[in-house]
Amino acid sequence: MKTRVIGALCIGVLINVTSGYGQVARKDPVSRDPCPGGTGVGILDGISPDSLEELVRLSDLIVAGTVAKVLPSTLINPNNPSLPETTSLISVNEVVWGTLPYGTNTIAISELGGRVGPCGLVIADDPLVESGEEYIFFLVAEKRRPNTSGSPLYSTFGAGGGKAKITDRKIQFLPGASKGLHRHDNTATDAFIATVKATAILLQKKP
Amino acid sequence: MARSDTDQTTPDGTLSQYVYGQTTVFGMTCNSSCLNKIATCNGVSLGCANSSAIYYVTVVLDTNQLNNLANGLESAGFLTNSSQLAGIALRHELGHALSLGHPITMTPTCSATQTIMMGGSGSIDIVCGLTVPNTSCDGAVLNNVYSSSPGYCSPSDTASCSGTCS
Numbered sequence: 001m002k003t004r005v006i007g008a009l010c011i012g013v014l015i016n017v018t019s020g021y022g023q024v025a026r027k028d029p030v031s032r033d034p035c036p037g038g039t040g041v042g043i044l045d046g047i048s049p050d051s052l053e054e055l056v057r058l059s060d061l062i063v064a065g066t067v068a069k070v071l072p073s074t075l076i077n078p079n080n081p082s083l084p085e086t087t088s089l090i091s092v093n094e095v096v097w098g099t100l101p102y103g104t105n106t107i108a109i110s111e112l113g114g115r116v117g118p119c120g121l122v123i124a125d126d127p128l129v130e131s132g133e134e135y136i137f138f139l140v141a142e143k144r145r146p147n148t149s150g151s152p153l154y155s156t157f158g159a160g161g162g163k164a165k166i167t168d169r170k171i172q173f174l175p176g177a178s179k180g181l182h183r184h185d186n187t188a189t190d191a192f193i194a195t196v197k198a199t200a201i202l203l204q205k206k207p
Numbered sequence: 208m209a210r211s212d213t214d215q216t217t218p219d220g221t222l223s224q225y226v227y228g229q230t231t232v233f234g235m236t237c238n239s240s241c242l243n244k245i246a247t248c249n250g251v252s253l254g255c256a257n258s259s260a261i262y263y264v265t266v267v268l269d270t271n272q273l274n275n276l277a278n279g280l281e282s283a284g285f286l287t288n289s290s291q292l293a294g295i296a297l298r299h300e301l302g303h304a305l306s307l308g309h310p311i312t313m314t315p316t317c318s319a320t321q322t323i324m325m326g327g328s329g330s331i332d333i334v335c336g337l338t339v340p341n342t343s344c345d346g347a348v349l350n351n352v353y354s355s356s357p358g359y360c361s362p363s364d365t366a367s368c369s370g371t372c373s
Contacts, residue, residue: 037239038234039237041231042231044226046222046228083265158225
């Protein structure tokens with residue numbers, strides 16, 4: 001089965017008509033290159049849990065971790081230069097729920113976005129993690145991509161709700177998360193982790 | 208949707224799990240050779256290719272994720288199938304291509320455009336409790352976003368840029 005990419009939907013030019021006053025000069029052909037250089041801004045659409053309960057129920061693994069290393073971005077498909085992904089290595093500080101593969105304390109997460117060659121992609125409400133940042137990650141096992149990271153590969157859940165940033169020992173969901181998740185913003189990290197664990201137990205989620 | 212020469216195909220697994228659609232907008236700053244020049248299509252001026260103009264848009268739909276979502280909705284009692292859902296998702300992504308975002312507030316009634324942009328569910332009946340869309344506000348909103356008609360140049364047309372503008 002193939003996934004259709006409607007490339008060049010508005011190809012070339014969707015122009016806002018403003019004050020054009022230039023003189024006639026040499027005409028340059030408009031590039032139709034899907035990767036002309038620069039950075040595109042992406043919006044993701046997907047399952048967006050309305051509540052912490054739903055997010056916990058749908059996650060395979062929940063950890064508190066620190067971004068140890070951001071690997072170079074790669075293209076998901078070499079024929080689509082405007083859709084890069086970036087894998088980052090996460091040092092797990094605490095397993096909140098679920099089980100890490102035996103003998104490892106590092107996992108890899110794959111996120112849409114990054115830069116390959118001249119073409120970049122930033123997901124507006126779900127930016128890539130950066131080295132040194134701390135998060136609570138709500139993860140699903142990533143079995144659809146080749147894994148060359150050397151660590152178990154996961155992706156953050158859905159569109160925007162799969163990671164809560166830890167700043168000054170408080171958590172903050174990203175802008176793309178639902179209102180139900182943003183209710184937990186500014187909760188102390190320890191209290192939030194306790195809430196997640198209690199939620200998982202109430203849902204009878206098996207580790 | 209008809210397939211054009213610029214459509215592409217990609218293998219399964221394009222997007223992340225539980226993510227079924229993505230729209231990426233490249234601004235005209237990504238097209239430095241035409242930035243701040245007057246764009247023309249078949250010799251007809253489209254306006255100024257300034258930094259607020261959209262240069263290029265890609266929309267990606269992940270059929271596997273759409274199928275999964277359709278199955279989940281069907282299990283939950285909503286009558287839908289992956290084909291219907293793909294249409295809903297595509298309309299939603301086309302809204303993003305026009306620079307429309309996700310509405311923040313949920314209101315008891317909403318217009319067809321709001322419905323399409325509300326999280327992608329697309330069903331007026333489900334989102335608003337309406338079976339007939341209220342489109343009275345859509346024109347005004349879109350006219351606000353696009354105070355002038357945006358230019359368009361199809362892939363088969365000859366596009367060029369020249370001169371200077373801002």
